[in-house]
Amino acid sequence: MSAAADFAQDRDTLHFRGDLSLARLGSLPDQLDRFDGRVSRVDLSAVSRIDTVGAWVVHRFAARHNAQVEGLDEDSQMLFDHVVGAEQPVAQAPARPNGLIRFVAEVGAAAVQAGRTMYGLLGFLGATTIAFLNVIRHPSRFRFNATVQRFEVVGVSALGIVGLMSFLIGMVIAQQGAVQLAQFGAEVFTINLVGRLTFREMGVLMTAIMIAGRSGSAFAAQLGTMKLTEEIDAMRTIGVSPVEALVLPRVLAAVLMMPLLAFYSCMIALIGGGVLVWLDQGIPPATYIQRIREVVPITDLYIPLIKAPVFGAIIAVAGCFQGMLVESDAEQVGNRTTAAVVQAIFMVIVIDAFFAVFFTWVGWV
Structure with a gap:
């Protein structure tokens, strides 16, 4: 031994x-x-x-x-x-800061990130506006076929889901309104509630949310995938502007199709509300239509037609902006797609609040 x-x-x-x-x-x-x-x-x-x-x-x-x-x-x-x-030093977890300090730090970091995102979004909107002006000056650069294809994706393909959603929302508004108004013996005013609420808020707002989740996410995923496969870099190499070729057709399609979808949504929601008040309260369709014509002013029809193009531009720009930020891997495509939907829905609701105040200020109540 x-x-x-x-x-x-x-x-x-x-x-x-x-x-x-x-x-x-x-x-x-x-x-x-x-x-x-x-x-x-x-x-x-x-x-x-x-x-x-x-x-x-x-x-x-x-x-x-x-x-x-x-x-x-x-x-x-x-x-x-x-x-x-x-021999390596053992990594030790840093001491957790005070809860209040951590909360303030997280709020500050979120505020900074929101500011940077808003700054980038405004810059992207400016680039899209410049591309639109360039296309107006040089009409031969307008991508007509791409824009028409986006019309089908944003508008025609969305008719089914938007119609079903609007029909059900109209029925829900009528049913809930009738239950509450029945306590005062004023069930007939359910028609007022359905007509005015559908045109002023629910029709265009729910359509915008649906299009944000459907088309806004598609825009982000499509451009993000093209960014990963270097198709966008190839377009720049051969002298083609990605904003003119990819972003502008999508923005134009969303801006032009949203008013049509909003009007379609309002009509289907009115039909849904009419079906429920007919079956539940026995109000015939002729009476329902006549009552709608009496209680819904023409300004209520203008409101969704004014809001819709703005919402469409917000959804398309947010989706394309997030798609163009994809850089390294496929995981970012999913993250940016999620960010595009959240960002678009948040901005649509914020702008809708401003519109509500504005229309009240101008007397459209």
């Missing part, structure tokens, strides 16, 4: 001897911890065997005294070098 590990000092050199393995170290680590002499060299030439634990004990001692280790054979030196290379 090999001799137990031991050491002896000769001037500024510390000589180790014996078996520097876990089974034979004994109290050597404690003796080295108590050692307070001056050492510049550590000699391991008399060591008969050394393992990982022994190498780490020697390395820790040498590092603490800034001493040079020598005397190992080739295999032992390789083991020692691996032990030295494997």
Whole structure:
């Protein structure tokens, strides 16, 4: 059996001897911890065997005294070098800040991010406006076929889902309104509620939300995928403006189709409300239509037609903007698509609130 590990000092050199393995170290680590002499060299030439634990004990001692280790054979030196290379500081989680400080920091970071996004969105809107003016000056650069294709994607293909949603919303408004108004014996005013609420708010707003989730996300995903496959870079290389070729047709399609979809949504919602009041309250369709004509002023029809193009522009610009921000991997396509839908819906609701105040101010109540 090999001799137990031991050491002896000769001037500024510390000589180790014996078996520097876990089974034979004994109290050597404690003796080295108590050692307070001056050492510049550590000699391991008399060591008969050394393992990982022994190498780490020697390395820790040498590092603490800034001493040079020598005397190992080739295999032992390789083991020692691996032990030295494997020593890494343990990463410790930073102390969690105060809850209030963390909340304020998160709010600040969100505000900064929102400001940067708004700045980028305004810049993108400016670039789209410039591209539109350039197309007006040079009509040959207008992508007619691409725009017509977007008409089908944004408008025609959305008729089914928008119609179903609007029909159900009209029925829900009528049913909930009738339940509440029945407490006052005023069920007939359910028609007023359906007509005015559908035209002024629900028709165009719900259509905008549906188009944001359907077409806005599609715009972001399409442009994001083209960005990943470097198709957009290729277009720039051959002198084609991506804004004119890809963004402008989508924005024009959304702006032009949204008023039609909003009007269609309002009509279908009125039909849904009419069906419910006919079945639930026995009001015939002729009476329902006549009542709608009496209580809904023409200004209520103008409101969705004014809001809709603005909502369409917001949805298309937000979707295209987020799609053009995709850079590195496919995960960003999903993230940017989600951001496009959230951003578009949020901005639509904010602008709708401004429109509500504006129309009240001008007397369209």
